[in-house]
Amino acid sequence: MSRSNLRALAARCSRAALALSGALVAAVWPAGAAHAQAATAAPIEINYGYPTVDHVHVYVAQDLGLFEKAGLKPKFFTFTSGAPLLAALKSESLDVVTAGLGLAFALGQNIPLKILYWTSNDALGEGLVVDAKSGIQGFKDIGKAKKIGAASGTCAQVALVEMARRAGVDYKKLDVVNIAAPLLRNALASGSIDAGVAWAPYSVSLDAEGWKVVAWDPEYTPLGGLCPRMTGVRPAFLKQHPEVGLRLLQVDAMAAEAVTRNPQLAIDAVVKRLGLTPALAKATLERMYAKRPTYAQQLDPTSPYALTAKGGGLAQVLFTSMRALHEAGAIPQPLSMSAIDDAIDASALKAFEAKRAR
Numbered sequence: 272m273s274r275s276n277l278r279a280l281a282a283r284c285s286r287a288a289l290a291l292s293g294a295l296v297a298a299v300w301p302a303g304a305a306h307a308q309a310a311t312a313a314p315i316e317i318n319y320g321y322p323t324v325d326h327v328h329v330y331v332a333q334d335l336g337l338f339e340k341a342g343l344k345p346k347f348f349t350f351t352s353g354a355p356l357l358a359a360l361k362s363e364s365l366d367v368v369t370a371g372l373g374l375a376f377a378l379g380q381n382i383p384l385k386i387l388y389w390t391s392n393d394a395l396g397e398g399l400v401v402d403a404k405s406g407i408q409g410f411k412d413i414g415k416a417k418k419i420g421a422a423s424g425t426c427a428q429v430a431l432v433e434m435a436r437r438a439g440v441d442y443k444k445l446d447v448v449n450i451a452a453p454l455l456r457n458a459l460a461s462g463s464i465d466a467g468v469a470w471a472p473y474s475v476s477l478d479a480e481g482w483k484v485v486a487w488d489p490e491y492t493p494l495g496g497l498c499p500r501m502t503g504v505r506p507a508f509l510k511q512h513p514e515v516g517l518r519l520l521q522v523d524a525m526a527a528e529a530v531t532r533n534p535q536l537a538i539d540a541v542v543k544r545l546g547l548t549p550a551l552a553k554a555t556l557e558r559m560y561a562k563r564p565t566y567a568q569q570l571d572p573t574s575p576y577a578l579t580a581k582g583g584g585l586a587q588v589l590f591t592s593m594r595a596l597h598e599a600g601a602i603p604q605p606l607s608m609s610a611i612d613d614a615i616d617a618s619a620l621k622a623f624e625a626k627r628a629r
Contacts (some may be wrong), residue, residue: 314344315512320356320365322373323349323545325472325552327560328390328526329369330540337525341518353424357382366508367519371500372426372596375589378614379606385616386503387516388523389564389576389585394488394496396471396559397426399434400455400478401485405465410486413466414440420450420458420467424601426488426498427452427468432595433492434468442599456482470498472547472555479551494575497592499585503614516619517626524623530560566624570617578617586611 321329332338338345348365350356353373359365360382368374369390377384401407406415413419413434421427428447435442450458452473458464459482469477469484478484488496502519509515530537534556541552564576569585571577577584586608593606 312342314339314342315515315518316344317346317366317508317515318348318364319345319367319369320348320350320359321369322353322356322371323351325541325545325555325559326369326390327530327537327541327556328523330544331529331536332522332526334536334540335526335529337522337529340525341521343515343518343522360384360505363505363507365505367502367504367515369500369502371498372424372429372589372592374501374503374614375593375606375611376424376602377503378610379593379602379604383506384503384614385506385509386501386578386585386614387616387619388502388520388566388578389569390500390502390523391559391563392496392498392576393426393470393500393559394430394492394498395562396474396487396555397430397468397496397498398474398478398484398487399430400459400467400469400474400482402459402462402465403481403483407466407485410434410491411438412485413438413445416445416464416466418446418448418464418466420448420455420464422451423449423599424596425451426470426592428599428601429497429592429595430468430488430492432599433497434486437491456480471559472541472545472551475554475558476547476551479554493591494588497588497595499588501585509616516616517623520619520623524566524627566620569620570624578615578620581612582608586615 348359353376356370356373357377357380360368360377371393374384374386399410419431421431431447432442435445448464450467452469455467455469455473456477459467474484488498504515537556537560538549538552541547542549568574568576569578572580574584575588589611590606590608593602596602597605
């Protein structure tokens with residue numbers, strides 16, 4: 272292809288991307304004047320941190336320039352484990368964070384945080400994976416396992432505690448090995464364990480390879496699962512920039528709309544960052560992100576995803592999760608319901624949905 276043809280192709284791709292992002296802005300932010308004001312004002316600089324997992328909407332938003340469209344100027348920081356992420360939050364090096372139970376751990380360490388919305392229900396992608404020779408046919412057979420791999424202080428350990436409870440087995444009598452999901456394959460193959468709790472995309476990958484997932488978290492955990500992934504903001508930063516919550520939700524909504532229109536965007540984004548095969552990325556997307564909590568569910572006080580129910584919804588999910596980790600000996604004391612309720616802030620989501628309704 273000649274250079275002139277390449278330049279023409281690049282120009283067409285650029286125009287297409289601009290057209291898509293413009294259409295997304297119109298779709299999720301119909302108040303044109305409000306968006307114009309955000310676009311003309313100086314962008315809000317944010318330090319955005321997250322663990323290295325399948326953050327579909329964050330990745331799609333990066334690829335489409337949606338943060339910038341919403342008047343944000345992000346600098347991204349990735350973390351391979353929860354401890355350095357918590358340290359960054361504690362030092363106020365991060366302004367915004369998307370993570371799972373790490374946010375509850377932050378509250379347990381008295382790190383100020385406001386949780387604004389769900390990103391996904393990761394329990395949908397977490398399950399009990401077993402060696403076919405173990406004789407385990409479902410979660411009620413967990414007592415048959417000789418050794419079980421489950422990462423300490425994670426949703427996997429929470430799931431195992433609840434699994435044992437539902438199966439009528441004393442968790443403390445299980446032989447549990449502290450193994451993270453990425454390492455379960457080798458542990459199963461070597462015979463070091465005969466069962467484990469894996470989160471996505473590892474659960475989906477192991478199942479495809481023949482290490483069967485015999486049950487998924489919602490089958491044995493209450494409230495539709497105890498593994499929320501959320502986006503939170505430092506309260507001091509939120510006070511300094513009260514509009515940042517609205518803008519983050521604008522980004523999230525635009526990314527969701529883009530994925531709905533073209534799921535390949537999500538597949539490509541995850542493949543690029545995590546090195547998954549397209550088939551595995553697609554399977555993970557279908558299992559988890561296609562079923563993520565809607566904004567309406569998050570505002571419905573009767574929903575298990577509610578941000579608007581004191582002592583219920585997300586607050587109950589986090590409280591139950593941390594209680595399970597306390598029972599397992601992973602944390603010295605459970606997180607109080609009052610601390611959780613104080614950290615959940617639905618005001619940005621309420622305002623965002625009100626703007627979209629006009």
